[in-house]
Structure formats: structure tokens, C-alpha cells
Amino acid sequence: MAVITVSRLFGSGGEFVAEILSQATGFLLLNKKTLHKYIGEHDLPQMRLDWINEISPRSVDGLEKERVEYVNTLRDTITDLSRNRHVILLGRGGQFLFMGSKEAVHIKIVASLEARSANIQKRFNVDKATALRLINEKDAEREAYTYYFHRGDWNNPEIYDLTINTTRISLGEAAELILNFLKQRKIISRKKFEKILDKLEEAAKEKEKIAVSFERAADSSLRGKPKKFANKSEEEFARILDYYQIKYLYEPTTFPLKWDSEGNIESAFTPDFYFPDFDLYIELTTMKQELVTKKNRKVRELKRIYPDVNIKLFYRKDYKKLLEKFGIDPEENID
């Protein structure tokens, strides 16, 4: 059966096009999540599973055997899965894995840099500079991935059967173009086509909303905005700020920090306080010092991705000093 490979520039919406197609046709979608599951059954070491996230190793020395094994496992697994059903393979260098295969159709989704930047800004609630930086980073990661694992140049237009530019074509229209192409290739029968088209419209409506909505893109657990303060320390700190008539907002911004190969937010950070007058974020880390390593890492990552954001960490000892200065017993007010 057919393997439909979908390559996409970061921010072009390619992953949504693949999802719309999968929902409408019922074809099995192979993306990071599902591949993890299927390849996971092959009992490979953890490192190889990480490669599925389209990340090539930093140092390739001594990994040649593993590289070949990974590529073969990937190809074998997908071939197995496509034995009795059509599959849609998102990314992972599918155009190289199944290059020249009669069963395969290679599609690439592109968009102008301007359009991709606008999509990323809307989807992740970031400014233009950050969006452009992310696009550069992700494109470079994917280029490195296809080059390292498949020795191929994903920018070569000749390796794709169909290239769609979503700058002025909606995600639904893009999926419909692919659907028509699959009909011509007889991967989809004329009889089923109309039915699938109805489903496609429905799926497109839903995905197009998600594609531009930060609220939906971010995992709800990462964005839970408590109306109340999370702990006594934050509450006391807020009282001090109120006392000195300092304007602040509590947890107003969530900064996405890590995206997976599908552009889902894997990790985000919401600093506790924002001071609009000073353009400063403050994070109170009143946990025990040994527990703050994870938070430190997140703050470092935040500074790397958003170099223009001012953020300061108040450690337990800093906060303790602040309370002591005001004659407050820190032991009763830190948690």
C-alpha cells in the first residue's frame, strides 16, 4: 500500500495538513508520537528513540553502526505498517527512506518566511524576532537530520512529486489538493472520494483554528493560571509589593521553551511576577536549593530563546533576606 511522505518547512502548517488528511482518509498517521510507539517495540536504546524527534547527534563519532541500524529499523517498521494500509509519514526524511519506491508519494509543504513567521507568532504567542529565530533553528535541525541520516538535501525540489505553498493557500485547500492527487494516483477510489472530501472540510475547520491559537497549542497543564498565589511566599511577596505600591502582574506570560518535531510545546515557563514599570520578570524559587537546578535550566533556556526578556531569580536565601529585612520570620512565611 502507499506511503505518503509529507515534508514541511517549520511554520508552514505541514503537520496540520498531514493531520487533516489522516482524519479525512483514515490513513495511519506516522509522526513523532506514533513512531515512538511502533519503533519502541523494537527494543532500541533510548538514544535512538530520541532521534525520531528529528534531532541528529551532536557528535557522530563511533555512531555509524547505530545510524545505519536506526535508518533500517525506521524503514522496516514503516514498510511493515504499510503492508495492509496506506500510511502518511510526517517528516523523518521519508522522501529519502522511500526514494524511488513505486508505492511512495512525496509531498512538500512550504510557505514564505513572512507567512511562517506570522503563523509561529500566532501559534506560540511570541514576537517576530523570536519566531524568526525558531524558524532558523528548526529548519537547520531538520536539514542536519536529513543530511546526517539520509545523506540527502531536503531542499532539492526534484525529490518531491508535489510541492504546495501555503502562503496563500489554506491548510484545508492544501489537503484537498493532495487528496485530488491521490485520487489520480488511484490511491483513493472515485467512489470514496466525495465522502472523504466532506470529512476533510470538517477536519480542516478544526485544525485551522488550532494552527493559529496559542491557547489550544499549549498543553493546558503548562498554562494553568491560578487565580490565587501558588504558595505562601508568593502571597507574602505580593503583599510587600502592594505595600510599596509597585505595579505587578501575577503569572501573565507563558514562554514556550521547547517544541517537538510537530511543533507541539513540550516545555514552557511562566515566571511568577511581571513588573510593567521595570519591564522585569521575577521568579521566586523558595524551594530548597538542591531542587532549583531544573528551574535554573529553564531560566537559562528562556534567556537563550528570548534574549530581550529581563528575568531575575529570587532564590530562597535572597527571599529570606528580604523577609528578614522587614522583620518577618522567614520560617513561617516560606513554603
Add this chain to the structure above:
Amino acid sequence: MGMEQKGKIIISEEEIQGKVRELAGQISKDYEGLNPIIITVLRGAVYFMVDLTRYLTIPHRIDFLAISSYGPAAQTGGVRITKDLDLDIHDEHVLILEDIVDTGLTLHYLLRILKERGPASIKICTFLDRAAQRIADLHIDYRGFEVGEAFVVGYGLDRDEKFRNLQYIMAVEE
């Protein structure tokens, strides 16, 4: 209670006097012909003010100001002036003296209040600066010494009202 607190001298008396003279020289130069009002925030900065003004070579006036501090018994109404200035600072050149600026919360409030009174200019001079703990974005015009995380006493700075009269700055053991 005696002066039994253990600690390490981090700024000696000689260093302090040298620095205060240096600051006074700079201020005398900058305020030449301006007859500034030197405002001291009670109580810690009194020691600094006395030494600094003795080295000034220009005419100036002094005044004092105190504001309430947040604390366990703090009133819910927020910060307020507990001792106001006696002088009118409208159209005057004002220099605020502080013993230490850390979060900057107090000073931020103070600046807002004083600016409303329409001074010709307003600048800040602090003996110690703990910038690592800053929250309020303040411009410090004159600075004696940068200090790190350690709790410091002496030269006006106290711990439970003790050690203000030390002639040096000591980092106390916690």
C-alpha cells in the same frame, strides 16, 4: 548586649573614609553653584551623611525623611511618610542619601513622592549597592561600594538596632 557578633570586616574604616571623600569631591564638582538639598533617609544613612557633608566644599542644606517599613504589624494602607521634610524642594536640586539600596522598593516609592513636588533635579547617592537584589529599575548616580549577598552591618547599618556605630562594614555570620 555587647558587640559580640562575629563577622569579617569587608570594608575598612580607611577605605570608607577614602571613598566618602571621593564621593564628596565628585558631588562638590557636580553641584557647584546649585546649593543642593541633601536628603537623608532615616535612620541608617545618618552616619554616611555626617561624614559626606563634612567633606563637601560647596554650600548645601540638609533635611531628613523617614518612611514606614513593611513588617509583621504593617498597616494595610501601605507605605507612608512618617517624618516629612521641613524644606520645600520645589525648584531645588535634590540629592537623596541612602545607606544601602537592594530591592529598591523603598527608594522607588520615595522618588515618586518627591518628584511630585517639582524639584529642579533629583539624584541618588548610596553608600552601598546590592544590585543583584534589585527589583525597581533605578538609576544610581553616586555609589560607594558594591556588596554581595552577605548580611552587612556597621557604618549606620544595623541588625536588630545593633552595630550601627561600627566604623567599618562587617559581613556577619548567619
